[in-house]
Amino acid sequence: MENKPTHITLQNFTTESGALYPDLNLSFQVFGPELNTAPIVLVNHALTGNSQVIGKNGWWNDLIGENKTIDTNKYTVLAFNVPGNGNDETIIENYLDFNARDIAKSFIEGIKFLEIKQLYAIIGGSVGGGIAWEIAALEPTLTKHLIPIATDWKSTDWLIANCFLQEQILNNSRKPIEDARIHAMLCYRTPKSFKEKFQRTTNEELAIFNVESWLSHHGTKLQKRFQLSSYKMMNQLLKTIDVTRNTGSFEEIVSRIEADIHIIGINSDLFFTADENKATYQEIKKYKNNVSYQEIVSINGHDAFLIEYNQLDKLLAGIFQA
Known part of the structure; x- marks a missing residue:
């Protein structure tokens, strides 16, 4: 149930x-x-x-x-x-x-x-x-x-540093959720995973690399369902585990x-x-x-x-x- x-x-x-x-x-x-x-x-x-x-x-x-x-x-x-x-x-x-x-x-x-x-x-x-x-x-x-x-x-310290950068983006970007999410995805995945997934391929319609298209998609997707205050709150918690x-x-x-x-x-x-x-x-x-x-x-x-x-x-x- x-x-x-x-x-x-x-x-x-x-x-x-x-x-x-x-x-x-x-x-x-x-x-x-x-x-x-x-x-x-x-x-x-x-x-x-x-x-x-x-x-x-x-x-x-x-x-x-x-x-x-x-x-x-x-x-x-x-x-x-x-x-x-x-x-x-x-x-x-x-x-x-x-x-x-x-x-x-x-x-x-x-x-x-x-x-x-x-x-x-x-x-x-x-x-x-x-x-x-x-x-x-x-x-x-x-x-x-x-x-x-x-x-x-x-x-x-490494995690706190990344959370600090996230907070800077969330407080200063014109598109805070999208941009913070794009940065976060680089922490959540690895260079090897990107290489295997994208192989430096391009999206010919948009004239950009597929990795860029994928990151933009994740940023836009999160922006549609997540609030700025929520992202700031969760990032603060991530920074303060001890x-x-x-x-x-x-x-x-x-x-x-x-x-x-x-x-x-x-x-x-x-x-x-x-x-x-x-x-x-x-x-x-x-x-x-x-x-x-x-x-x-x-x-x-x-x-x-x-x-x-x-x-x-x-x-x-x-x-x-x-």
Whole structure:
């Protein structure tokens, strides 16, 4: 069964920066069995995603659904919209009020409102995986499995630099969403993937290279469905992932997390690099046994977590077919 977004009002929500939101709208969707009748999997969306995980316009239809890797016959799938992501009426203009941990806190409040005592798994890719890390750091006993994909527990200097450029484009361009998206696609894919896809071919009708036509198409497509305030908000969250900020050392935080941690990197990811993921795994392994690192092998870069479903199915099978 598929539900339309349901809304919760979080009252007197104060962000880490001290901004008070007397009424913060948090919307969510539930797929599969009713809440609290089956093991619950929380799915966190990425930058341009939303709570529509499956169904028409579902962004993870190949991974989640009836008889899929995360089988909605067996698992209840819960997905929140990041407040301000544009999928509901919530518009947040003061995006600098928020960081990734604030969104994690809002999701935790939503989980408590829904009277969920424990999650079977939290899974998310990219910024959604960063928010998953933040949730586990705040509530170390909440989930049995933590599955961060194509992400990390912190925004690196390289990632912050790219987010900085994104913000410059979003604030200064005449066509902010289109231009920011064009730049972002260069981070989400790889030189090898472009070479294989385009082979320096041209669009004779437009008299431009096909790679240019493809990038313009992606920019225009996003502009039609995404709001500027939403892009600024999501970019700000991507820049501010850090489970250790004002809290303690990484060792202290991870040692408290009871969940099995399943880190999944992508060998060609230019955004959240495999090297960072491996370093995170090696660090955690020093003081925690129930951690693993697996890798998607693909030329498609960061976007491989939305493309390589057969590999993801194999990497996740042991968690969801147990």
